[in-house]
Amino acid sequence: MAGFDFDLFVIGAGSGGVRAARKAAGAGARVAIAEDDRFGGTCVIRGCVPKKLFVYAAQFAEAFQDSAGYGWSVDGAAFDWPTLVANKDVEIARLEAAYRAGLAKAGVELFEERAVLDGAHTIRLLNQDRMVSAERILIATGGRANPHRALKGHEHCITSKEAFDLERLPQSIVIEGGGYIAIEFAGIFNGLGVDTTILYRGKEILQRFDMDLRRLLHAEYENKGIKIRCHEIFTEIEKQADGRLKGTLSSGDTLEADAVMLAVGRLPNTENLGLETVGIDARPNGAIIVDDYSQTNVDHIWAIGDVTDRMQLTPVAIHEAMCLVDTLYHGRPTKPDYDKVATAVFSQPEIGTVGLSEDEAMHRFGNLDVYSSAFRPMKNTLAHRSERMLVKLVVDADSDRVLGAHVLGPAAGEMSQLLGIAVKMGATKADFDATMAVHPTAAEELVTFAEPLRRIRGGKAL
Ligand code: NDP
Numbered sequence: 001m002a003g004f005d006f007d008l009f010v011i012g013a014g015s016g017g018v019r020a021a022r023k024a025a026g027a028g029a030r031v032a033i034a035e036d037d038r039f040g041g042t043c044v045i046r047g048c049v050p051k052k053l054f055v056y057a058a059q060f061a062e063a064f065q066d067s068a069g070y071g072w073s074v075d076g077a078a079f080d081w082p083t084l085v086a087n088k089d090v091e092i093a094r095l096e097a098a099y100r101a102g103l104a105k106a107g108v109e110l111f112e113e114r115a116v117l118d119g120a121h122t123i124r125l126l127n128q129d130r131m132v133s134a135e136r137i138l139i140a141t142g143g144r145a146n147p148h149r150a151l152k153g154h155e156h157c158i159t160s161k162e163a164f165d166l167e168r169l170p171q172s173i174v175i176e177g178g179g180y181i182a183i184e185f186a187g188i189f190n191g192l193g194v195d196t197t198i199l200y201r202g203k204e205i206l207q208r209f210d211m212d213l214r215r216l217l218h219a220e221y222e223n224k225g226i227k228i229r230c231h232e233i234f235t236e237i238e239k240q241a242d243g244r245l246k247g248t249l250s251s252g253d254t255l256e257a258d259a260v261m262l263a264v265g266r267l268p269n270t271e272n273l274g275l276e277t278v279g280i281d282a283r284p285n286g287a288i289i290v291d292d293y294s295q296t297n298v299d300h301i302w303a304i305g306d307v308t309d310r311m312q313l314t315p316v317a318i319h320e321a322m323c324l325v326d327t328l329y330h331g332r333p334t335k336p337d338y339d340k341v342a343t344a345v346f347s348q349p350e351i352g353t354v355g356l357s358e359d360e361a362m363h364r365f366g367n368l369d370v371y372s373s374a375f376r377p378m379k380n381t382l383a384h385r386s387e388r389m390l391v392k393l394v395v396d397a398d399s400d401r402v403l404g405a406h407v408l409g410p411a412a413g414e415m416s417q418l419l420g421i422a423v424k425m426g427a428t429k430a431d432f433d434a435t436m437a438v439h440p441t442a443a444e445e446l447v448t449f450a451e452p453l454r455r456i457r458g459g460k461a462l
Pocket of ligand 1 (some may be wrong): 174177178179180181182184191200201202206207233256264265266312343344345346410
C-alpha cells in the first residue's frame with residue numbers, strides 16, 4: 001500500500017514468522033522480516049532439529065548393545081561429545097542458510113537486528129536507530145526457556161538452550177520438569193552415558209498424555225537407569241568449591257550432580273518489545289492475546305506462534321502463519337484449527353499420540369471401549385531387551401469413533417502422523433478393523449484389536 005515502507009513487517013524469523021513472510025511475499029506483498037538472533041528460531045537453532053540429532057546420537061548406545069544378539073561385535077565403540085556438537089553446528093548452519101535463501105528468493109527484505117514496536121504502523125530498528133513503517137505488523141518472536149528466577153541458585157543451572165553446546169558432557173545431571181523437554185533430554189543424556197535424574201513436581205511425568213503411556217515410559221526409563229523422583233522440586237541450588245552443584249529438595253534431601261537443567265516450561269518473548277507503547281494486551285506471563293484470526297487488540301497488528309502461547313508446537317506456528325496469509329492476502333478468512341493435533345515426544349522409547357487420553361475421553365464421553373496392548377517389539381527378541389511397546393485406542397462406545405490413538409515404542413512419532421489423518425477424519429474402530437494389517441509390524445496391532453481391554457460405561461469401568 002502506498003505510503004508505507006512495507007505491506008507486512010514480521011518481527012521474528014522462526015518457523016511461524018518465516019513461513020508468513022515467504023507466503024505473504026509470494027502473494028505479492030512487500031515484506032520485511034527482522035531477527036536479532038539466528039534465522040530459523042527455536043525449532044531450527046536450539047529446539048526440534050538439534051534435539052532430534054542428539055536423540056539419534058543417543059540411540060546408538062542401545063543399537064550397539066542390541067547388535068550382539070544379531071551376530072555383530074562392535075568392540076571399542078566410543079562416543080565423542082565435541083564431534084557431535086560440531087557436526088550438529090554444521091547442519092544447523094546449513095539449515096539457517098536455507099531459511100535465509102528461501103526468504104531472499106521470495107523477495108523478503110531481511111533485517112538482522114532487533115526490531116521493536118513504536119506505533120500501530122511503525123517499527124524501530126535498534127541497530128540502525130531507524131524507523132520503518134508497515135501497513136501490517138506480525139509479531140512472531142517465539143519464546144525462551146523459563147529461567148525459573150524464583151529458585152535460589154537458578155543462575156548455576158542450564159536450560160535446553162545451553163544443553164546443546166556444553167563444552168563437556170557432564171558425568172551426572174539432574175533435570176527438573178516432567179514435560180516434553182525434560183523427558184527428551186533425560187533420554188538423550190542417559191543414552192550418552194550420563195547419570196541422569198528427573199525431578200518432577202507432579203504425581204507422574206508427562207502430565208498431558210495418556211496415563212498408560214506415562215506409567216510405561218516411567219518404568220522403561222527406570223529400567224534404563226534413569227532415576228525419577230516425583231512430588232519433588234528444588235528449593236535451592238548451590239555451587240560447591242569443586243564446581244559441582246548441590247540441590248536441596250522440597251523433601252529436605254539433597255542431590256549432587258555436575259549439572260542441573262531446568263525444563264520448567266517456556267516464556268513468550270515479549271520483554272521490551274514495545275507492547276505497552278502501542279497498547280497490546282498480554283497475559284501475566286507475557287503471552288500476546290489474540291482473537292481466533294491471530295489479531296491482537298490493536299488494529300493492523302497480529303501475532304502467531306509461541307509468543308501467543310496457544311499451542312507451543314512448530315507445525316502449529318506454521319499452520320497459524322498459513323491461516324493468517326490466507327486471511328490477509330488471499331481473501332479467505334481462516335481460523336487455525338487446534339483440534340486433534342498429533343504430537344510426538346522423542347523419548348526413548350518414543351511417544352506418538354493424537355486425540356484424547358483415556359481420562360479426558362472419560363470426562364467428555366462416558367461410554368468408552370479401550371483397546372490396549374503392551375508387548376515386546378520383535379527387534380527386542382534377539383537383542384534380549386525387555387523393553388515393551390504400548391499401542392492403545394480409545395473408542396467412543398456409542399458412535400464407534402476413535403477418540404484417541406496412543407503409541408509408545410519405536411517409530412511412534414512416525415505412526416502418530418498417519419494416525420492423525422485417520423483420527424482427524426473421524427475414523428471408527430470398524431474403519432481400523434477394515435484396514436488390512438501390514439505384517440510383520442508393530443503398527444498392525446492398531447488394526448487387529450479384537451476385544452476391548454476395558455469397557456467404561458457412564459464414566460465407570462465395568
Ligand atoms: P512443558 O509445559 O511440556 O513442561 C514443563 C514442566 O515443568 C511440567 O512438567 C511442569 O509441571 C513443570 N513445571 C512448571 N513450572 C514449574 C515449577 N515452578 N517448578 C517445578 N516444575 C515446574 O514445557 P517444556 O519446557 O518441557 O516444553 C515447552 C513446550 O515446547 C512444550 O509445551 C511443547 O509444546 C514444546 N515442545 C515440543 C516438543 C515436541 O513436539 N516433541 C519437544 C520439546 C518442546 P506440571 O506438569 O505439573 O505442570
